[in-house]
Amino acid sequence: MTTVLEVSNLSTSYMTFRGVVRALEKVSLKLEKEEILGIAGESGCGKSTLAWSIMGLVPPPGKIIEGSVKIDGIDILKLPENERRKKILWEKISMVFQGAINSLNPVYTIGYQLAEPFIYHRNYTKKEALEKVRELLKMVGLNPELVKRYPHELSGGMKQRAVIAMALALEPSVVIADEPTTALDVVIQSQILNLMKKLKQEKRLSFILITHDMSVIAEMADKVAIMYAGRIVEYGSSDIIFNNPYHPYTRLLIKSIPRLRGPIEKLHYIPGEPPNLISAPPGCKFNPRCPQATERCRKEEPDLIEVEKGHFVRCWLYEGRES
Amino acid sequence: MKGERNEIGDIFTSNKDLLLMVEDLKVWFPLKRGIGEILRRKPQRYVKAVDSVSFFVKERETFCLAGESGCGKTTTGKSLLRLVPITSGSALFRARKETLEELKKNGVNLDGEDYVDIFAIPPRKVKPIRKDIQIIYQDPYGSLNPRYNIGDILKEPMNIHKVELTEEEKMERVHKALETVKLKPPEDFIDRFPHQLSGGQRQRIAIAKALIMNPKLIVADEPVSMLDVSIRAEMLELLQSIKEDRNLSYVFITHDLAVSRYICDRIAIMYLGRIVETGETRRIIENPLHPYTRALVAAIPEPDPSNRHKLRNVPIKGEIPSAANIPPGCRFHPRCVAFDENMERLRDKCPIHDPPYFVSEDGRYVNCWLYDNWKKKEKIMDFST
Numbered sequence: 001m002t003t004v005l006e007v008s009n010l011s012t013s014y015m016t017f018r019g020v021v022r023a024l025e026k027v028s029l030k031l032e033k034e035e036i037l038g039i040a041g042e043s044g045c046g047k048s049t050l051a052w053s054i055m056g057l058v059p060p061p062g063k064i065i066e067g068s069v070k071i072d073g074i075d076i077l078k079l080p081e082n083e084r085r086k087k088i089l090w091e092k093i094s095m096v097f098q099g100a101i102n103s104l105n106p107v108y109t110i111g112y113q114l115a116e117p118f119i120y121h122r123n124y125t126k127k128e129a130l131e132k133v134r135e136l137l138k139m140v141g142l143n144p145e146l147v148k149r150y151p152h153e154l155s156g157g158m159k160q161r162a163v164i165a166m167a168l169a170l171e172p173s174v175v176i177a178d179e180p181t182t183a184l185d186v187v188i189q190s191q192i193l194n195l196m197k198k199l200k201q202e203k204r205l206s207f208i209l210i211t212h213d214m215s216v217i218a219e220m221a222d223k224v225a226i227m228y229a230g231r232i233v234e235y236g237s238s239d240i241i242f243n244n245p246y247h248p249y250t251r252l253l254i255k256s257i258p259r260l261r262g263p264i265e266k267l268h269y270i271p272g273e274p275p276n277l278i279s280a281p282p283g284c285k286f287n288p289r290c291p292q293a294t295e296r297c298r299k300e301e302p303d304l305i306e307v308e309k310g311h312f313v314r315c316w317l318y319e320g321r322e323s
Numbered sequence: 324m325k326g327e328r329n330e331i332g333d334i335f336t337s338n339k340d341l342l343l344m345v346e347d348l349k350v351w352f353p354l355k356r357g358i359g360e361i362l363r364r365k366p367q368r369y370v371k372a373v374d375s376v377s378f379f380v381k382e383r384e385t386f387c388l389a390g391e392s393g394c395g396k397t398t399t400g401k402s403l404l405r406l407v408p409i410t411s412g413s414a415l416f417r418a419r420k421e422t423l424e425e426l427k428k429n430g431v432n433l434d435g436e437d438y439v440d441i442f443a444i445p446p447r448k449v450k451p452i453r454k455d456i457q458i459i460y461q462d463p464y465g466s467l468n469p470r471y472n473i474g475d476i477l478k479e480p481m482n483i484h485k486v487e488l489t490e491e492e493k494m495e496r497v498h499k500a501l502e503t504v505k506l507k508p509p510e511d512f513i514d515r516f517p518h519q520l521s522g523g524q525r526q527r528i529a530i531a532k533a534l535i536m537n538p539k540l541i542v543a544d545e546p547v548s549m550l551d552v553s554i555r556a557e558m559l560e561l562l563q564s565i566k567e568d569r570n571l572s573y574v575f576i577t578h579d580l581a582v583s584r585y586i587c588d589r590i591a592i593m594y595l596g597r598i599v600e601t602g603e604t605r606r607i608i609e610n611p612l613h614p615y616t617r618a619l620v621a622a623i624p625e626p627d628p629s630n631r632h633k634l635r636n637v638p639i640k641g642e643i644p645s646a647a648n649i650p651p652g653c654r655f656h657p658r659c660v661a662f663d664e665n666m667e668r669l670r671d672k673c674p675i676h677d678p679p680y681f682v683s684e685d686g687r688y689v690n691c692w693l694y695d696n697w698k699k700k701e702k703i704m705d706f707s708t
Contacts, residue, residue, distance in 0.1 A: 042551040185391035190622040215624035238628035258581035267556035
């Protein structure tokens with residue numbers, strides 16, 4: 001196993017007029033070759049901020065406070081902006097943005113937009129680039145003749161495939177997919193997920209898959225990180241997260257998923273709502289909603305500890321069970 | 324036509340537990356014609372958003388309309404409040420006595436019946452019907468007026484319908500509605516504005532707003548889709564308990580079959596403006612019959628991590644055609660895998676003839692030629708099952 005991406009102690013805040021929103025607090029994770037890491041959590045838990053921070057593309061007023069992101073041993077956050085854009089983004093790590101199907105430029109053809117990375121990064125001529133684009137389109141299961149089409153002539157599923165093709169253009173080793181199927185219908189969603197699985201194998205890709213949909217995570221991810229209030233609260237292989245979760249939040253989250261098959265059990269829910277990250281409660285951030293919270297949880301914040309090999313939990317319940 | 328109308332009316336009168344019966348609803352939106360088309364006398368083309376939809380809702384029942392985007396489920400829901408122009412069809416609805424009186428006073432001819440055909444009311448006189456049928460929209464961020472405080476938002480329906488209550492009595496009702504949706508204490512919420520509330524709280528306000536006129540039927544258009552999964556169950560439970568307390572019925576519109584399984588008694592799966600299969604929710608999900616329903620059920624991911632090792636096989640091909648250009652014959656046949664497998668038997672059926680409904684022994688209606696050895700459904704719902 002080789003590690004392709006290593007994030008350590010990454011913290012990001014948004015400096016708003018109302019105060020500092022601490023959107024990401026000391027997040028660390030590792031991504032191995034040919035692995036899909038699923039990142040799940042409620043809206044506002046910092047999933048997308050994590051993706052942007054890894055790319056070094058946090059929109060203002062956001063700012064990366066500390067931490068490092070290492071790809072092939074290079075800390076990309078330390079690189080100057082133009083070097084990072086030239087050598088790292090798209091070449092080594094690329095991203096399928098949330099709502100990406102709406103981010104295609106309506107006045108350019110698909111071919112032109114997909115050819116751009118080849119022209120700017122690799123100095124291809126337009127003709128060579130378009131030839132490459134045809135290959136790309138074929139790879140994601142689209143008709144190569146689409147190069148001449150405009151985005152409005154494509155359906156949602158086709159646009160999503162095109163955007164994935166764009167992310168794969170320069171053959172990066174890591175692709176971050178932020179809610180890649182959220183706007184799509186289930187039939188198309190399953191086709192896109194199948195495509196990602198195939199690409200992972202054929203191209204030996206690693207994915208970070210960000211979604212609020214736990215079922216999609218189960219369908220795809222080898223490892224899962226559960227986020228709450230800007231922190232990773234549980235991290236482990238997807239078998240552990242889904243079949244034997246430790247953290248009370250993960251447990252409740254899994255129990256709240258409506259299931260299509262099997263007996264109809266009462267759905268659980270988590271009362272209350274996630275904390276405001278400008279003035280988060282002291283102690284464990286989940287304590288106001290946690291059924292097992294104790295006095296200590298309200299005062300001190302637990303660390304992320306390794307309870308089994310490769311299984312990390314941030315909860316006082318498991319104190320002293322470090323392996 | 325008249326005779327058929329009467330027949331539908333007879334069925335509705337004799338089945339007292341029916342609240343609503345929609346028959347052959349069509350909502351066709353005309354397309355703009357170019358000058359060339361007009362000069363060449365080309366026929367008017369339509370976007371057939373809803374094309375011959377029939378269903379019924381019983382008292383105290385949750386009926387679900389499910390399908391992918393663009394299948395016409397929202398349009399069908401909106402048509403019940405007359406929020407879209409109706410091309411043809413009838414919707415018999417057992418409105419409350421006061422509502423029927425008001426309609427009569429406005430000059431709507433009810434033929435002395437204790438129900439009303441919603442689609443036959445002249446457009447300017449439909450307002451009273453909206454007291455009995457209310458709607459909850461999907462997006463709680465878009466459906467509440469940002470410049471009204473919660474009290475005003477909840478009072479607005481009473482003002483629109485000119486309810487004869489004093490200001491204090493209206494406030495009383497607002498308090499009660501807020502308590503029903505578990506926003507307690509109500510005083511804390513009345514003076515707030517929508518932007519000060521979370522998504523879940525806003526959706527509760529939308530529910531309270533729908534309840535304030537004491538409706539008999541609520542059209543809930545994807546009420547939980549925008550909410551986080553952790554609070555979705557809470558909202559479903561709330562809708563369920565309100566239904567039981569107030570003897571309500573829901574038309575629940577959703578794209579999420581897993582959600583429908585927890586809340587809906589019966590379900591109708593829609594495809595391209597048509598109901599392709601309808602029956603008891605659990606049976607349809609456990610054993611889908613229509614090839615489209617099969618594909619839909621197969622496509623839904625599940626929270627089981629062992630799925631990651633395999634590709635999901637969804638038996639469907641191609642993409643959904645435009646509602647302006649519905650394929651001839653069965654509208655699903657160009658994408659149907661079962662049609663390819665049974666080419667010999669179905670070759671002169673699916674591509675040419677629009678299938679009727681066939682009724683299974685357990686009372687399911689399937690709009691597919693595969694089941695042509697079953698009993699064919701006549702024009703009107705057979706309620707003996």
